[in-house]
Amino acid sequence: MKLFIMFCLLTLIYFMNITIVGSIKSNDIRNHLGSRTPYRFRSNKNDSRIKFPNCKDSKIWMVIRHGTRLPSKKDIVAGANLVDLKFEILLQHENGKGPLSKEQLRRLEEWKDQLDAEQDSYLTLEGQDEMILLAERMQKRFPNAIRQRYDNKTFLFRYTATQRTQQSARFFTNGLFEKKDAQDIIFAPATKVDIILRFYKHCDRWQKQVKKNPDTYTEQRLYGHSSEMNKTLESVSKRLGLNRVLKLGLVNTMYKFCGYETSWDKHFTSPWCYGFDEESMKVFEYYHDIKAYWVDGYGYDLSYRQACLSIKNMFENFSEDKGPHATFLFTHSGTVLKLLTHMELYRPPAPLTSSFRDDGRKWKVSNIDCFGSNLAFVLYKCKTGDHVLTLHQEKIIKLPMCKHELCPLDYLKKYFKNSIYNCNYDDMCGLEKKPNATQKTSV
Ligand SMILES: *[C@@H]1O[C@H](CO)[C@@H](O)[C@H](O)[C@H]1NC(C)=O
Ligand SMILES: *[C@@H]1O[C@H](CO)[C@@H](O)[C@H](O)[C@H]1NC(C)=O
Ligand SMILES: *[C@@H]1O[C@H](CO)[C@@H](O)[C@H](O)[C@H]1NC(C)=O
Ligand SMILES: *[C@@H]1O[C@H](CO)[C@@H](O)[C@H](O)[C@H]1NC(C)=O
Numbered sequence: 001m002k003l004f005i006m007f008c009l010l011t012l013i014y015f016m017n018i019t020i021v022g023s024i025k026s027n028d029i030r031n032h033l034g035s036r037t038p039y040r041f042r043s044n045k046n047d048s049r050i051k052f053p054n055c056k057d058s059k060i061w062m063v064i065r066h067g068t069r070l071p072s073k074k075d076i077v078a079g080a081n082l083v084d085l086k087f088e089i090l091l092q093h094e095n096g097k098g099p100l101s102k103e104q105l106r107r108l109e110e111w112k113d114q115l116d117a118e119q120d121s122y123l124t125l126e127g128q129d130e131m132i133l134l135a136e137r138m139q140k141r142f143p144n145a146i147r148q149r150y151d152n153k154t155f156l157f158r159y160t161a162t163q164r165t166q167q168s169a170r171f172f173t174n175g176l177f178e179k180k181d182a183q184d185i186i187f188a189p190a191t192k193v194d195i196i197l198r199f200y201k202h203c204d205r206w207q208k209q210v211k212k213n214p215d216t217y218t219e220q221r222l223y224g225h226s227s228e229m230n231k232t233l234e235s236v237s238k239r240l241g242l243n244r245v246l247k248l249g250l251v252n253t254m255y256k257f258c259g260y261e262t263s264w265d266k267h268f269t270s271p272w273c274y275g276f277d278e279e280s281m282k283v284f285e286y287y288h289d290i291k292a293y294w295v296d297g298y299g300y301d302l303s304y305r306q307a308c309l310s311i312k313n314m315f316e317n318f319s320e321d322k323g324p325h326a327t328f329l330f331t332h333s334g335t336v337l338k339l340l341t342h343m344e345l346y347r348p349p350a351p352l353t354s355s356f357r358d359d360g361r362k363w364k365v366s367n368i369d370c371f372g373s374n375l376a377f378v379l380y381k382c383k384t385g386d387h388v389l390t391l392h393q394e395k396i397i398k399l400p401m402c403k404h405e406l407c408p409l410d411y412l413k414k415y416f417k418n419s420i421y422n423c424n425y426d427d428m429c430g431l432e433k434k435p436n437a438t439q440k441t442s443v
């Protein structure tokens with residue numbers, strides 16, 4: 001009896017922990033961390049098998065952004081500026097002055113800039129967990145498409161030439177298979193140029209006309225100088241007890257570190273979140289969402305047209321019985337956003353601009369492109385023909401061009417015929433031809 005009570009108590013604590021760690025209240029500032037949002041806030045813990053009458057899950061094709069990683073080199077360098085800021089804040093709080101509590105000051109005092117620039121962008125322990133758990137849940141949902149036993153003909157794992165995607169793939173397979181299978185797993189060799197996993201990286205026209213085009217950043221720059229942003233910089237500075245107004249660059253670094261440090265460690269509150277309230281978080285979230293919209297989203301048609309290179313691969317795989325049954329592609333934020341856009345998901349009614357922040361917008365990177373973000377297509381063989389089910393962040397979604405969640409494959413292939421048959425890398429990405437092919441969405 002005692003043992004039983006103990007067991008119940010432990011189970012209760014275990015589940016309470018999951019709910020505390022896994023989901024957060026709607027007014028929590030950590031809902032607005034943008035692309036640095038940890039996957040545990042967005043994942044779907046319901047891993048019941050997904051069944052449809054007279055249908056069987058037969059193939060899966062899934063794109064996964066790497067899990068939580070360390071900051072980039074650029075962010076690590078910028079993070080060094082937080083050391084001076086830390087001492088300035090502590091100085092302003094000497095002799096019991098200032099708005100931060102004793103506990104907050106203690107945490108800030110303990111904070112150290114201890115990142116190694118050599119390990120920039122490496123996958124973290126939390127990122128490993130994200131991948132293991134994601135794999136376990138996906139296998140439970142689709143046990144026929146994702147078998148328990150590894151087989152080099154039915155599984156395909158592919159990653160880009162980076163540590164974070166390679167490690168994400170490894171830990172994902174640890175979630176799928178027994179340890180003894182692990183050394184047999186074949187990973188497709190990573191290549192510097194990979195037009196399926198990271199089509200934009202070497203797309204010259206996109207690099208020139210979008211990524212390196214100053215116009216792309218106009219709306220973000222304007223928002224950075226808006227009175228809304230100025231008020232935010234004042235309020236953040238005030239909340240930290242400073243008697244000067246911090247510059248956009250430094251507060252942006254604080255915002256990023258608040259995100260990174262929240263992601264890395266479930267049990268640690270980053271002191272760099274102390275400066276923000278819900279409103280100021282929303283402002284910084286929007287500041288980054290504008291950029292994602294113009295660089296990787298609906299801003300320029302070339303950005304999302306290129307994603308045909310990837311989506312075509314899915315249709316090819318689903319159209320034949322041969323080929324892998326389970327394809328897992330480990331890649332980056334830029335690929336996930338362009339794919340979502342190609343599928344016409346999360347399209348805002350109007351371009352994102354500096355003059356109007358719509359908090360109800362669908363285009364929110366915190367939701368659609370957090371660490372570990374994933375888009376899965378599952379082929380169901382049904383009595384009534386082949387159908388495709390789409391899941392984003394492990395939740396079933398309805399594609400806007402489909403009537404139902406389970407959408408006929410033939411209909412999708414017709415709808416996306418340009419993506420399949422009219423998708424030529426050289427035509428899209430070459431600089432010499434069609435100089436005016438990149439259309440900007442009008443503001
Ligand atoms: C869990 O997912 C299954 C399959 O999608 C669904 O039928 C069930 O209602 C879900 N359970 C809960 C508690 O949401
Ligand atoms: C794939 O697995 C089979 C056994 O199931 C093995 O004979 C074959 O060598 C493997 N292929 C490669 C490329 O390792
Ligand atoms: C915001 O502050 C910057 C720098 O202090 C200034 O150049 C800009 O004019 C301000 N914007 C508004 C709308 O007040
Ligand atoms: C499925 O996709 C992989 C690459 O991800 C490709 O090598 C393979 O040929 C495709 N299979 C089919 C049947 O199209």
Ligand SMILES: *[C@@H]1O[C@H](CO)[C@@H](O)[C@H](O)[C@H]1NC(C)=O
Pocket residue numbers: 435436
């Ligand atoms: C731009 O493209 C249009 C067709 O979309 C074409 O009629 C026009 O001649 C092109 N302009 C230039 C300068 O190439």
